[in-house]
Amino acid sequence: MFISSELFIQVLAAFLFMMGTLIVIQRRNTIMVLMGIELMLNAANLSMIGFSHYLSLVDGQMQVFFTITIAAAESAVGLSILINLFRNFGSPKTGEASILRG
Amino acid sequence: MDSLTYAFFGLGLVAVILSVIMLFARTPITGALSLLGIMLTIAGMYGLMQEHFIAAIQLVVYAGAVMVLFIFSIMLLNLKKEVLDFKLMSPSFLGTLVACVGLFVLLVSQLGLHFESYNYLVPQGQFTPQAVVDLGGNTKVLAHALFSQYYLSFEVISLALLVAIISAVVLAKRKFD
Numbered sequence: 683m684f685i686s687s688e689l690f691i692q693v694l695a696a697f698l699f700m701m702g703t704l705i706v707i708q709r710r711n712t713i714m715v716l717m718g719i720e721l722m723l724n725a726a727n728l729s730m731i732g733f734s735h736y737l738s739l740v741d742g743q744m745q746v747f748f749t750i751t752i753a754a755a756e757s758a759v760g761l762s763i764l765i766n767l768f769r770n771f772g773s774p775k776t777g778e779a780s781i782l783r784g
Numbered sequence: 785m786d787s788l789t790y791a792f793f794g795l796g797l798v799a800v801i802l803s804v805i806m807l808f809a810r811t812p813i814t815g816a817l818s819l820l821g822i823m824l825t826i827a828g829m830y831g832l833m834q835e836h837f838i839a840a841i842q843l844v845v846y847a848g849a850v851m852v853l854f855i856f857s858i859m860l861l862n863l864k865k866e867v868l869d870f871k872l873m874s875p876s877f878l879g880t881l882v883a884c885v886g887l888f889v890l891l892v893s894q895l896g897l898h899f900e901s902y903n904y905l906v907p908q909g910q911f912t913p914q915a916v917v918d919l920g921g922n923t924k925v926l927a928h929a930l931f932s933q934y935y936l937s938f939e940v941i942s943l944a945l946l947v948a949i950i951s952a953v954v955l956a957k958r959k960f961d
Binding site (some may be wrong): 701703714724735 | 789792793794796799800803806807809812814815819822823826829830833834835837838842844845846849850853854856857860861863865866869871875876880885886887888891892895896899900902906908909910911912915925926929930933934937941944945947948951952955956
């Protein structure tokens with residue numbers, strides 16, 4: 683192989699973050715947008731764990747612990763907002779909510 | 785190069801393929817299942833790096849709880865199969881693709897230039913894999929850090945979870961009209 687596994691983790695995290703950004707910007711389905719946010723959070727977690735492992739530290743793992751907690755809370759709140767959005771507009775498209783009025 | 789390293793690169797390749805499938809998914813359930821696959825492969829990579837506690841948290845919280853929430857809401861919303869909601873050749877998609885690939889190339893080039901220098905610029909910590917084994921394993925080391933150095937953050941994060949529970953209940957409740 684041409685690259686070490688530590689560098690491979692960082693490249694993979696950058697790629698997954700890129701795909702998450704593409705999904706968040708380009709998809710019109712609100713559920714897919716939320717999933718893109720989760721993918722970006724996962725990529726950031728992977729990068730932090732990789733650096734924490736590479737530098738023999740434990741702080742990156744603690745940061746990932748807190749990030750996972752916040753991500754779980756964020757997805758619960760986000761999905762309940764999404765269900766309200768669907769109830770109001772009858773469609774999961776992001777364009778329906780462009781005027782931000784019920 | 786041993787078989788564990790091959791497993792590592794294989795898991796990464798699976799994650800890359802699944803993320804491409806997720807971008808072009810026609811139905812939300814395809815996207816949800818490929819996101820679940822990505823989370824499982826990332827948990828496998830954490831396990832291969834000897835970070836067992838984070839791997840278990842990733843499996844339980846992400847692949848378990850968060851994905852169940854997602855699949856439940858897909859079931860509740862009863863979404864139909866639809867055409868792909870963006871055009872492959874539209875200027876919007878091409879512009880975003882160029883911007884994201886540019887960001888990726890910049891990140892990778894910076895990593896290639898500076899990754900080795902972290903070895904001597906940043907002081908190495910004390911938690912080498914052998915030291916973690918001697919201290920009683922990854923979970924014990926993390927527990928010591930969590931309940932001494934990060935104690936205040938732990939308490940504050942429980943408050944954040946409480947706020948999230950209350951707001952989710954308030955938001956999901958039907959209006960009395």
